[in-house]
Amino acid sequence: MTEVLGRRVPGSPVIVALDVADASAALSLAARLDPQLCRVKVGKELFTRAGPAVVEQLQRAGFEVFLDLKFHDIPTTVAQALRAAADLGVWMVNVHAAGGRRMLDAAVEALTACRRPPLLIGVTVLTSMDASDLAELGYTETVAERVLRLATLTASAGLDGVVCSAQEAPALRRACGEAFALVTPGIRTAGDDAADQRRVVTPAEAVALGADYLVIGRSVTASADPVMALNAILAEISGDAAR
């Protein structure tokens, strides 16, 4: 357990997004990181390049892996894809909550039968989206309302948590309870470029708002010194930076 500003979370709350071009880049970055201090995320770019082998290599190196493939398909396809992810032994997987009730039910059922089921997380509204993106898609809800709708659907289907911006964390904590995992990308250290992200917070803000896990990519991976960048983030969220 790690003490993070008074909240106790199992292991490190930081998940480093290994959004790099190939397995060798991922493994050489991982070799510089300490699995006691962070987990790692394998997403669409790395998985499409390197496949399950890189997940297995990262796990052999001692890392718990969040396999971020954001499944969003018909219920049967999502269920089978999740069984394949569980067979890989990953720690966390995700699906788009917008796949709807029957897809979420099928996802939960698929993992119930697994010996070591990964945490199953529903993506609400991508942190790269803002009010204008939702309006163009025809949604009349605000971002906060839509995130809350998708999170309560996700919770009622029995998933373990959601991906959201930490901006929405307080409302989701109230609605979905203490045990519901809030996984928050869109993290930027002070002065970092938001780039394609729209709902952005700093690491310390995310923790203060009640996030359980902070998904952090470019603030670490695009840094000239990723290890130093990660250590600075860990110091910031443990409160050391303020002391």
Ligand SMILES: O=C(O)c1cc(=O)[nH]c(=O)n1[C@@H]1O[C@H](COP(=O)(O)O)[C@@H](O)[C@H]1O
């Ligand atoms: O599911 C995710 O991990 C995810 C959901 C979301 O809403 N926003 C989001 O940025 N992500 C992922 O989190 C990471 C964020 O990367 P950076 O913006 O570089 O920190 C990327 O790997 C995204 O794919």
